[in-house]
Structures are given as C-alpha cells and as structure tokens.
Amino acid sequence: MRRQAPKINGETPFMPPFACSTIAHSAFAMLGLNCLLASSAFAEPPEAPWHRRPLRIVQTLLREPDVVGYDVDGVMRFVRESRANCLVINGGGIIDFFRYDSEMANPNPFLEDRDILAELSEACHKEGIKLLARVDFRGAEEARFRKHPDWFAAGPDGEPKPLQNGLRPTCFNGGYRNEYGIGLIRHLLETYRMDGVWYNSVHSRGACYCAVCQEKYRAATGESIPVLPDADDAFLGPEMARYRALKAQWGLEHLDRVRQAIKAFGDDRVLVGEVFGMFGVSVPLTGGIDVYTVSPYFDFLIGKAFLDDGQYPFLAGSTIRFLKALDPEKQAVLLTGAHRNSDRQIFEPPLELEGWLWEAIANGGSIWNALIAGSHPETFLDRRNPLATRIPFDFLARREQASMGMKPSADVKVYYSGATRERFSGGFAAAIQGAERVLLQRHIPLGFLTDNNFTDESLTGVRALVLPSAAALSDAEIERIRAFVREGGGLVADFQTSLFDEQGQSRGGFGLADVFGCDTAGEIKTTDRNFYQRIRRRHPVLASAGDTDILLNGARTLLCEIGADSGAQAICSYIGPIKSQPPERSWIGDADTDHPTIVVNAYGKGRVVYFANEIMRLCLEDGHPDFSDVLGDAIQFAIGGPPRIETDAPPSVHLALLENGAGAYALSLVNHTSAPWRPVRYRAPLEDITIRLDLGDRSLSDFEIWAADGPIQVERIDRCARIRVQRLQTFSSIAIYTKQNAP
Ligand SMILES: [Zn+2]
Known part of the structure; x- marks a missing residue:
C-alpha cells in the first residue's frame, strides 16, 4: 500500500x-x-553507468550546527522514504565537515569527536545510494587567506581583492582552487567512499590581476591585463573582450584539472558543477563559467530553476529540453527544491511544485531536491512537505530501464543562439519562451537546437525551425538554415534574425534576406503603444484572426522592404500610431505603408514566415491572440502538413x-x-x-x-x-x- x-x-x-x-x-x-x-x-540497452541513468537526488545542505548529534539513520530514512538514489552532502572548502590535516583546513567549529562523512559514506554504500561531496572554493576567510595571500585573486594594483560575503575571492588560475582545492577533492575521494563531487559556485567574478593570471595573459597576448574600474559594465565592455575569452578558457582548464583529479579514482566518479539558468547572461559573462561551454566537463547536466525565481510554470520543462539539446546523451537534471530558494526554511506550495516536477520529468529530466533546513526533515522547522519528490522519484525508479535512451521527439525546434544571448540579450529569453508557450499551447512536439550543436543530424526529423530574434548568426549557420529550408523545412523567424554575424558585426541587411524574401530598411520603431498591423491579404497564417482588417502590434518593429524581384507576399503592413487621446483624434487617414510586418515566402521546397516585429517576445509578455494565434498559425503553415x-x-x-x-x-x-x-x-x-x-x-x-x-x-x-x-x-x-x- x-x-x-x-x-x-x-x-x-x-x-x-x-x-x-x-x-x-x-x-x-x-x-x-x-x-x-x-x-x-x-x-x-547495455548497462549504462549510474550517472547516465535517471537521477533522484536529495541534498541536505548542512549549516554549521547541523553536525551536532548528526543522525545518520534519520538521514538514511529520509533518503529511503524519498526513494532517492543519490545524496549530496557537505564536503569542504569554505567550511570543512571533516577533520583535515592541512594548514589551510577550516573545520566546522561544531564538529564532534566522530567522522560523519565516514559514517554516511558507509551507510550510503551499504544501501546502494550514490554520495556526492559538495565543495566550494569561491573564497576563504581572512585568517586562512593570510597563510597564502599569493593563492588568491588580486585587483589591478596587485593587492588582494576586497572581501565578498566575508571571503577573499579566488580565481581559476590561483593556488587556492588548484593546489588546495584539488588536493581537498583528492583527500575526500581517497578517504571516503564518495562517488563524486558537486562543485558549488564554480564561477569567479570579474578580472583577476594576480601574478599567475598576469603571466598567463602576457604569454597569450604580449600585454598586461587592461586596467578598468571594478564594475560589471566595464568588465563587459570591448576593452576586456580578449581577457574575457582567455578567462573563460582558464575556467575550462581549471575544470579539466579538477575532472582529471576525480577520474583518477575511476570513471564512475563524477564531477558536476553549479552553473546558472539557461537564460542567465551576466553571470556567465562576468563569472567565466557558462553551462553552454562547460557541459563537456560535467558527467551530468544541471539546470537550476526554483519555483520562487518568479518564472513561468513551464521553465522546468524548458530547462530539461535545453540541457537535452546541449548533450542528449547525458542526464538532464532540474536543480530545484521542496523549499523556497530565497526563504530557505519554508516549503513551496505543494500543488504548484507538483506541476513543476512533473513538467521536468515529462520532458525526460531527472530531479535534484536541494534542502537547506537541517540534517533531515525531522529536524526541519517546516516539516510540511519534505517528501515532495517521493512520487516523482518513484515514477523515475519504476521506469528507469524503459526510459533509457529517450530524448525529446520534436517536430519543431526552437533555435537557441548563444551568440545572440551574449550580444543582444534584451528580450532574448522572452522571445524563446514566447515561442515555447505557443508550441506548448498548440501541442506541437518541441525541442531546442543550440548553435554550438547545430549539425545536419540535429535537424533530423525536424519539420520546422523557429528563430526567436536570432540576431547573431554565423555564415555557416545561415548556410545550414538555407539548406534546411531549400530541402523542404519550414522556417519562422522574427525581428533582427540574421542581421549580424556571430561577433555582433552588422551584415548591413539580413543574412537570410533571400530566404525571408525581404530585407531591412534599416530602422527600428518603438511600437509598444497605439501601433497596429494592416491586413493586406488573407492567408493561412491569419487562419485564427477572424473578422478584422487590423491586428495589434507591440514592442519594437524593424522596418522592412520587399524587393521588386521577390516573390514574397506582404500579409500585413506597419501602421500607426493611432493615438488613444483625445478619442476624437483617434484616427489616421491613409493607414497603409510599404513596410510589411508579416512576410510569407517560398524558398526551395520550404515555407517561410518572417515577422518584422518581436512577435515571439510579445507571445510571452503580452499574449494577445494577434500575437499568439498568428504565431501558432504561422508555425502550422511552415510545418506544411497535418500535425503529428x-x-x-x-x-x-x-x-x-x-x-x-x-x-x-x-x-x-x-x-x-x-x-x-x-x-x-x-x-x-x-x-x-x-x-x-x-x-x-x-x-x-x-x-x-x-x-x-x-x-x-x-x-x-x-x-x-x-x-x-x-x-x-x-x-x-x-x-x-x-x-x-x-x-
Ligand atoms: Zn588570478
């Protein structure tokens, strides 16, 4: 029962x-x-290693006093009742949860005369539960810093960086992360029956001018690291572009060293690390660590998305689809919690959490339930829903074998352009989520296609590609899109798609102008209020529009032109503004312009719909039928046949x-x-x-x-x-x- x-x-x-x-x-x-x-x-399928099978992870992140009277049996009871197959427990770094014979050790002052990691790793091993140690090398307190100041990050004057949250920050090249950190990881794996490491806070903010970083920069460029104010906007400016690229490379080199240290203990020992959500822009750029580039170093992929981040209820599914696009062979894990992320002692509303978890599982995801409220639920102040993941975990456990090798089966893929995210981040996430929203509402099977994995194989079985304002596309991407459409694939794109190359340099017109059947007239209009679209001809992309001569417009619109030799059709054109006040003046005379807002074209065997406005973003942020119905009909038209x-x-x-x-x-x-x-x-x-x-x-x-x-x-x-x-x-x-x- x-x-x-x-x-x-x-x-x-x-x-x-x-x-x-x-x-x-x-x-x-x-x-x-x-x-x-x-x-x-x-x-x-042949037996896959444990980390390639569905993961049911619980993490009890211990606060310092949680080790007092630490109840291993209670923890294991929670693991069993949760039906988890993996537990994450504090290892060390900022605070060590074990006795470590090192001058840099920082033992938890509440540690008792016992070794809880030894007890726990034995108990987990006995019950077949995988155990990961959480490590965190983002910084150290002043006393430890003074023992090795040369191991830490430095400012432009070579002096140590100021404290962040009471810690002296570290960098990817310095001794703290590399000598001390990797040494600590080796010690954990040597001493305990641990199955791997959860590397928390991998990123390292801003520029570092320590001796090692300076030397590496000079070796690569022949120059010193540019000196700019310690501010994110300065760091993200063009003067630091070369440094940012090198720093991202150093981040990968550091992860490679960590990974090699772990793999020396066996292929089944894993490295996974904390990276931020799929739409985060500033942290990957300032921190040098981006799930987009670091995923090859991790044995399974983690997307962090908590309910109280204020996101849309389908973000849990989006996160899994995105991770599956980055690497379909690895487990995609939703890092979330039965408790809130911002107010860590309080549970999440259970019914909403339930939908969140199933959304991830439906898309082929695994679940990580992170709790920061005590050693196990019986010690929590809020014990209302500690087993929130039990039924989803039970589902994952029962279907483990049958679900192996399952990947999203997509009729339509939404293109995720990392180059656009980096250079044209305004509206980037909303445009992608707006496209997803319409596809989900239409029940069209969907997936992501990421530009770093854009191969012919990634288009197999895809009937239409959606480009949510994919502004920055390389020549190779454009050629592959062209070939896809020429051979009969559908294409739906909006706004600035293909106006720039992957470095953000203007192309002077659409790279895909021949495919769209139109080109830009070079001007962007703000059309967020009192702007409309005049319907020029009836077409299947307006199948749901109904009895109207105009549609709503919104956000921004790129003025476009259809060349005389183009066979493309303007379905709607740009009009407005028609002022709201005073109402007597709420009219304009000749409402037509030559600037199309919706263009339908045939290219090779494929059907193409281009929107000059930010329709995909508007599908999320506004949701009016003139956006969501029209985009849905356009995608259906581009697919060009009955839905699957x-x-x-x-x-x-x-x-x-x-x-x-x-x-x-x-x-x-x-x-x-x-x-x-x-x-x-x-x-x-x-x-x-x-x-x-x-x-x-x-x-x-x-x-x-x-x-x-x-x-x-x-x-x-x-x-x-x-x-x-x-x-x-x-x-x-x-x-x-x-x-x-x-x-
Ligand atoms: Zn450094």
Missing part, C-alpha cells in the same frame, strides 16, 4: 498514480493488444513526447488547469482527453501505462495511435511501442 503524503491546508500534495496494472489489463482485454506490464518491447499530434486537450495541458530512436515513445500529459493566480492552489481535473499520434510509416505494436489518474485506452487507428485518457488530475504517461510497417 503506497503511503500518501499528509494533507496540507486542505490541498492534497500528491495524488498517487492510478493502479497501472489494472488499467493495462482492461486495455488488454478491450483492444486485444499485447500490453506490456514490466518489460520493454525492445532489447534493453492532434488532441482535444486544452492549452493548459502540456504534452511532452520522447522517443528512443528504436520505435518506442513516451507520451506524457501534465495538467496545469487551475485558477488564474499563482501559486497554484487548486488543479481542475479533466475528463476524456483524446490524442492521436501519427506514427508515420510505423504502427502501434504495444503500449504500457506508466502513470495514470484513471483508465487510459490505447488503440491503433490506421497509422495513428489513439490514446483516450479518461481522467487527468495531474500527470499521465504512456509508453507506445511501434513496429515498421511491412512494405
């Missing part, structure tokens, strides 16, 4: 999934299909489709139907949702219900699998196995 978490404020934190085997049997009887209960229809998924599910249900490349799919539904306020305190159950998944040249052979809130039927109808979900409370997931049709 599964234990249910206690009720909280009248909310039920988690609904245990419906008894799956019952459904499977009834489906079996009804459909005559050989529904699988336990095993996959396909040969199991058809469903009557409302937009508040997110579908996620994974596939393993061998004919197995996992289709998941996450119900976000709730009252119009956050946090989610109520979730409306839905009845009778039908999904038709077009299997192309394959047909349904088997299926397996992975999670359900009620009966689910799966049947073969022509080339489709038709799935009927009779009740959806929160999360349902179905494995669909297919076989190649006979020729």
Whole structure:
C-alpha cells in the first residue's frame, strides 16, 4: 500500500498514480493488444553507468550546527522514504565537515569527536545510494587567506581583492582552487567512499590581476591585463573582450584539472558543477563559467530553476529540453527544491511544485531536491512537505530501464543562439519562451537546437525551425538554415534574425534576406503603444484572426522592404500610431505603408514566415491572440502538413513526447488547469482527453501505462495511435511501442 503524503491546508500534495496494472489489463482485454506490464518491447540497452541513468537526488545542505548529534539513520530514512538514489552532502572548502590535516583546513567549529562523512559514506554504500561531496572554493576567510595571500585573486594594483560575503575571492588560475582545492577533492575521494563531487559556485567574478593570471595573459597576448574600474559594465565592455575569452578558457582548464583529479579514482566518479539558468547572461559573462561551454566537463547536466525565481510554470520543462539539446546523451537534471530558494526554511506550495516536477520529468529530466533546513526533515522547522519528490522519484525508479535512451521527439525546434544571448540579450529569453508557450499551447512536439550543436543530424526529423530574434548568426549557420529550408523545412523567424554575424558585426541587411524574401530598411520603431498591423491579404497564417482588417502590434518593429524581384507576399503592413487621446483624434487617414510586418515566402521546397516585429517576445509578455494565434498559425503553415499530434486537450495541458530512436515513445500529459493566480492552489481535473499520434510509416505494436489518474485506452487507428485518457488530475504517461510497417 503506497503511503500518501499528509494533507496540507486542505490541498492534497500528491495524488498517487492510478493502479497501472489494472488499467493495462482492461486495455488488454478491450483492444486485444499485447500490453506490456514490466518489460520493454525492445532489447534493453547495455548497462549504462549510474550517472547516465535517471537521477533522484536529495541534498541536505548542512549549516554549521547541523553536525551536532548528526543522525545518520534519520538521514538514511529520509533518503529511503524519498526513494532517492543519490545524496549530496557537505564536503569542504569554505567550511570543512571533516577533520583535515592541512594548514589551510577550516573545520566546522561544531564538529564532534566522530567522522560523519565516514559514517554516511558507509551507510550510503551499504544501501546502494550514490554520495556526492559538495565543495566550494569561491573564497576563504581572512585568517586562512593570510597563510597564502599569493593563492588568491588580486585587483589591478596587485593587492588582494576586497572581501565578498566575508571571503577573499579566488580565481581559476590561483593556488587556492588548484593546489588546495584539488588536493581537498583528492583527500575526500581517497578517504571516503564518495562517488563524486558537486562543485558549488564554480564561477569567479570579474578580472583577476594576480601574478599567475598576469603571466598567463602576457604569454597569450604580449600585454598586461587592461586596467578598468571594478564594475560589471566595464568588465563587459570591448576593452576586456580578449581577457574575457582567455578567462573563460582558464575556467575550462581549471575544470579539466579538477575532472582529471576525480577520474583518477575511476570513471564512475563524477564531477558536476553549479552553473546558472539557461537564460542567465551576466553571470556567465562576468563569472567565466557558462553551462553552454562547460557541459563537456560535467558527467551530468544541471539546470537550476526554483519555483520562487518568479518564472513561468513551464521553465522546468524548458530547462530539461535545453540541457537535452546541449548533450542528449547525458542526464538532464532540474536543480530545484521542496523549499523556497530565497526563504530557505519554508516549503513551496505543494500543488504548484507538483506541476513543476512533473513538467521536468515529462520532458525526460531527472530531479535534484536541494534542502537547506537541517540534517533531515525531522529536524526541519517546516516539516510540511519534505517528501515532495517521493512520487516523482518513484515514477523515475519504476521506469528507469524503459526510459533509457529517450530524448525529446520534436517536430519543431526552437533555435537557441548563444551568440545572440551574449550580444543582444534584451528580450532574448522572452522571445524563446514566447515561442515555447505557443508550441506548448498548440501541442506541437518541441525541442531546442543550440548553435554550438547545430549539425545536419540535429535537424533530423525536424519539420520546422523557429528563430526567436536570432540576431547573431554565423555564415555557416545561415548556410545550414538555407539548406534546411531549400530541402523542404519550414522556417519562422522574427525581428533582427540574421542581421549580424556571430561577433555582433552588422551584415548591413539580413543574412537570410533571400530566404525571408525581404530585407531591412534599416530602422527600428518603438511600437509598444497605439501601433497596429494592416491586413493586406488573407492567408493561412491569419487562419485564427477572424473578422478584422487590423491586428495589434507591440514592442519594437524593424522596418522592412520587399524587393521588386521577390516573390514574397506582404500579409500585413506597419501602421500607426493611432493615438488613444483625445478619442476624437483617434484616427489616421491613409493607414497603409510599404513596410510589411508579416512576410510569407517560398524558398526551395520550404515555407517561410518572417515577422518584422518581436512577435515571439510579445507571445510571452503580452499574449494577445494577434500575437499568439498568428504565431501558432504561422508555425502550422511552415510545418506544411497535418500535425503529428492532434488532441482535444486544452492549452493548459502540456504534452511532452520522447522517443528512443528504436520505435518506442513516451507520451506524457501534465495538467496545469487551475485558477488564474499563482501559486497554484487548486488543479481542475479533466475528463476524456483524446490524442492521436501519427506514427508515420510505423504502427502501434504495444503500449504500457506508466502513470495514470484513471483508465487510459490505447488503440491503433490506421497509422495513428489513439490514446483516450479518461481522467487527468495531474500527470499521465504512456509508453507506445511501434513496429515498421511491412512494405
Ligand atoms: Zn588570478
């Protein structure tokens, strides 16, 4: 009997999934299909190392006094009840949680006459739980700093940098991180049965002028490091561009040294590190560490996203899709918490957290539950929802083997241009999330495509590419996009896409002008109030527009022109402003201009829609139908055929489709139907949702219900699998196995 978490404020934190085997049997009887209960229809993949399998991580980040009377049994009880397979515990660095015979050691003053890391690592080893040690080398307090001042970061005058949060900062090249830090990691792995290291706060802010950094800079450039005020805007300016590039390189070299030290203990010992969210711009640039570039050094990838970061509820899924685009072979882990990140002692609203976690899992993610409130939940001040991850972890555990090798199965990929993020960050995140929002609402299977992984293979099976104001594109990227469209791929782009090269240098016009069928007239208008778009001709991209001659405009609009020799069509044109006040003057005469806002073009075998305004950003920040419906219709038009998924599910249900490349799919539904306020305190159950998944040249052979809130039927109808979900409370997931049709 599964234990249910206690009720909280009248909310039920988690609904245990419906008894799956019952459904499977009834489906079996009804459909005559050989529904699988336990095993996959396909040969199991060879045993993957532990860090390549779904991860169910709990971290109890200890405060200093938490070691007093540290209750190893209580911690292990929490790990077991959570159904976790990995625990993260404090190692050392700022404060050491073990006795370390080193002049630089900084033992926790509350340490008792025992070795909790030894006890814990033995207990974890006995129960098959992986244990990672958290280390943090961002800085040291004054007393330790004085023992080796030459190991620390320095300002332009060569003097040590001022204290940050009471710590003398360090740099990637200095002795503190490299001699002391790596030595401490070796000691942890030698002394305890640890499975790896969680490197917290990897980044190092700003410029360092220590002797080592100066020497390395001089060796690379023949010059001294430029001296500028210690401010982020100075650091991010052009004078420091060369330094920033070198520093990012030094960051990678440092990580490589750390990684080698860990791998000397065996390939199964892992390095993972803290990097910031997928849309963070300033920290990667000032800190020299970016998930975008450091991912090859980590054994699994972590995206940090907490509910109280004030983000959109689908960010948990976005984070996983993004990490899967960076490296589809590695586990993508959502670093989040059952407690708030800003107010660490208090739990997150359970129903909202539940949707957050399922959103990550539906997209193929693993979960990391970070708690900073005591040694284990019985010691927490707030004990209302410590087992928040238990049911999601249980799901991951039960489906571990069957879900191996599953990756996002995308009809449409959203292009993530790292060069644009770095150079044109205004609106970058919103444009990407706006495109995602529309795709999710339309139930179009989506994924990311990152510019550092942009290969022909990354476009396999993709029907349309969406470029959310991808301003900075290289010649090679442009050529690959061109080839994709020429061969029949769809393309939807907006605003400044391809106006600059990857270094941010203006191209003087769109690099993709021939594909868009138009070019820029060179002027950006602010169109955030009282601007409109005049409909020039009816077209499928306006299928949902209805009875109107105009559409709303917003944000900024790039004035464009369609050349005389272009076969492109202007669907709408730029008009305005039509002033709101005084109302008697709320009119203009000739409302037409020659500047198109929506351009449809045919290029090779492909269909192209270009928007001169920031439609994707507006889909997130405004959400008006003149943005979200039109973008949705444009994507549908660019795809150029019937959708692979058809469903009557409302937009508040997110579908996620994974596939393993061998004919197995996992289709998941996450119900976000709730009252119009956050946090989610109520979730409306839905009845009778039908999904038709077009299997192309394959047909349904088997299926397996992975999670359900009620009966689910799966049947073969022509080339489709038709799935009927009779009740959806929160999360349902179905494995669909297919076989190649006979020729
Ligand atoms: Zn330095």
